[in-house]
Amino acid sequence: MILVQLFGEFFKAGLFAIGGGLATLPFLQEIGQSTGWFTQQDLMDLIAISESTPGAIGVNAATYAGFHTYGCIGGIVATLGLIAPSIIIIILVSKVLETFKESRLVQDIFYGLRPASTGLIAAAGFSVVLATLIHVTDLPNDPAEAFNWFGIVLAAGIYAAIKKWNKHPVVYIAASAVIGIAAGYLHMFG
Amino acid sequence: MKKLWNMFLTFARIGGLTFGGGYAMLPMLQREVVGKNHWATEEELADYYAIGQCTPGIIAVNTATFVGYRQAGIIGGIFATLGVVFPSIVIITVIAACLTNFADLKVVQYAFEGIRVCVCVLIFNAVQKLWKKSVVDQPTTVIFLLVFLVSAGLAVGQSFYPDLFSVSPIVYVVVAGAAGVVLHGGQGKKEVGK
Numbered sequence: 001m002i003l004v005q006l007f008g009e010f011f012k013a014g015l016f017a018i019g020g021g022l023a024t025l026p027f028l029q030e031i032g033q034s035t036g037w038f039t040q041q042d043l044m045d046l047i048a049i050s051e052s053t054p055g056a057i058g059v060n061a062a063t064y065a066g067f068h069t070y071g072c073i074g075g076i077v078a079t080l081g082l083i084a085p086s087i088i089i090i091i092l093v094s095k096v097l098e099t100f101k102e103s104r105l106v107q108d109i110f111y112g113l114r115p116a117s118t119g120l121i122a123a124a125g126f127s128v129v130l131a132t133l134i135h136v137t138d139l140p141n142d143p144a145e146a147f148n149w150f151g152i153v154l155a156a157g158i159y160a161a162i163k164k165w166n167k168h169p170v171v172y173i174a175a176s177a178v179i180g181i182a183a184g185y186l187h188m189f190g
Numbered sequence: 191m192k193k194l195w196n197m198f199l200t201f202a203r204i205g206g207l208t209f210g211g212g213y214a215m216l217p218m219l220q221r222e223v224v225g226k227n228h229w230a231t232e233e234e235l236a237d238y239y240a241i242g243q244c245t246p247g248i249i250a251v252n253t254a255t256f257v258g259y260r261q262a263g264i265i266g267g268i269f270a271t272l273g274v275v276f277p278s279i280v281i282i283t284v285i286a287a288c289l290t291n292f293a294d295l296k297v298v299q300y301a302f303e304g305i306r307v308c309v310c311v312l313i314f315n316a317v318q319k320l321w322k323k324s325v326v327d328q329p330t331t332v333i334f335l336l337v338f339l340v341s342a343g344l345a346v347g348q349s350f351y352p353d354l355f356s357v358s359p360i361v362y363v364v365v366a367g368a369a370g371v372v373l374h375g376g377q378g379k380k381e382v383g384k
Contacts, residue, residue, distance in 0.1 A: 014247045016360045022316050024248075026341070026359040033356065044306040049285055051312060055205045055278035056215070056250040063275075063282040075283050079275055086247035087271055090255040091264060093245055100241065105371065110244050112333060112370020114324035116362050118317060119337030125313035126338075127345040132306050151307045158311040168209060172308050180304020181297055 002070055003077050009035070010062050010081030015089075017058065018110075018117045022047070024058040024082070026120040028065060029127070037069040040131050052170040058082065150183060193262060194269045200227060201254050201273030206281075208250075215250050219257075229261050250274055329373040337362050 013027035025047070032038045038046070046068075050060035059079060066078025093100050100106060133151045158172050200222050208215045216239060223229045230238065235257075242252035251271055258270025292298045325334050341362065347354045 012360065016246060016363045017248075018246055018363065019243065019249075019320070022313060025313070030356070030359055041306070044309050045289070045302055047309045047313070048302070048305045049282065049289075051309075052209075053278070053281050053285065054207060054209050055275070055281065056248045058248040059205075059251065059275045059278045060282050063279050064286050067283055067286040072283055075286070076279060079279055082248070083251045083271055083275060086245075086251045087255050087267055089245050089247065090242075090252050091259050091267055093241060094256060094259050097237070097241070101237065104375075106244065108371045108374040109367040110370065111330070111374040112366040112368070113363060114320075115330040115334040116337045116366030118320040118324045119334045120341055120359050120362055121313070121320065122317045122334075122338050123341035123345060125310070125317055126342045127349075128313060129310045130346070130349075132310050148307075151310075154304065154307045155311050158308050159314070162311065162315055169312050170209060172312070173305055176304040176308035177301035178304070180302065180307075181300045184296065184300025184303060 003073065005035070006066055006069060006074055006077050007081035007084075010066070010078045011084055013062070014082040015085040018113050021057050022121050022125075023117055024061055026124040028061060029124050031065070038065060040128065042068060044128060044132065048173050052173045154179060154183075194266060196227070197229075197258055197262065197266060198269045198273035198276075201258070201270045202276045204254075205250070205274040206277030215253070219253065223257055229257050234260075329369075333366055333369060337366065 009031045013024050013031070017023040017027055025043075028046070029040075029043060032040070032043055042065075046061050046064045047057075049064055050057045053060055059082065062078045062082040063075040067075035069078070133148045133155065154176065158176060161175075162172060204215060204218050204222055208218050219235060219239070220232070224232050224235055235253075238253050238256040238260075239249070242249045242256065245252055251274060254270040254274040255267040259267035262269070289298070321334070325331050340357070341359075344354065344356055348356065
């Protein structure tokens, strides 16, 4: 039964997630919240792993989330759910390729969809940032303790590095892992 | 059958050797699909890729289905698509299985403490890039702000009031698509987000 639900949830994500890369993130977040299959923290790990392994990010994320929920079979079912709408839609569109490409209606729809998709990813990212860098839910007495100062400094450093060198994400993820391990043993996390 | 198998293998190679999907996949597609197998011309591939971006779903998956379907019908589309996701399923399953076993180790926890910070920055960076392509004028700015403020507002609200209602991302997508038609309909063809 959970496999049917898994397929259904990822089918919806595949049908409504527009654009590449992190477009599935808001949908994954919603699945996690409504089903309790994975937490916000699992979601962060999932993004890191999806970005640092070969293959499309959305597909990797679906496999990981599915595995997390129901093992090997779960990973396969979630991935098939995610790609099923693509297969159906592309085969339909393929028949009317020229009409679709020139269609004003399609262009108008996507004119509205693109900023909405960006807004959804930004909002999902915002709540992820809050959870990681600021402890919103259990505010301590001293407001300064509410911030993960080490994380904020590290984030600023990574951002500067991305702007300067523009390397593949896996480079920054690996570097952050090393810094995280060093900081952990030096008790630097706030 | 040989062609279908070849198609599966070719797309498995594309899926297994490109990091990051989407745009990273295009050069690999050009080499394998146009150069080696002649399944499409350069222009056709560009078309498939463009349509892959403006149809729902993962861009790499959409492009694979397109090429496979054009070459060998529905079954070709399915083989190509399964090929492109096959490496992901194998690699991610192995990693996820390992992580489950090692999640209790201090060193793994510390590593992920650092990695999560990095993921925040990567998301921010991705949003910045998407912003440049999708928020192009006043109406798109309004759509972005409305979606962002409502969605982020509800998420923050929920961390204080767990019973607060939530809105599925599907609702935003459908409403925004309709808004696009209303706001942009009849303005002629503009080169939006190409």
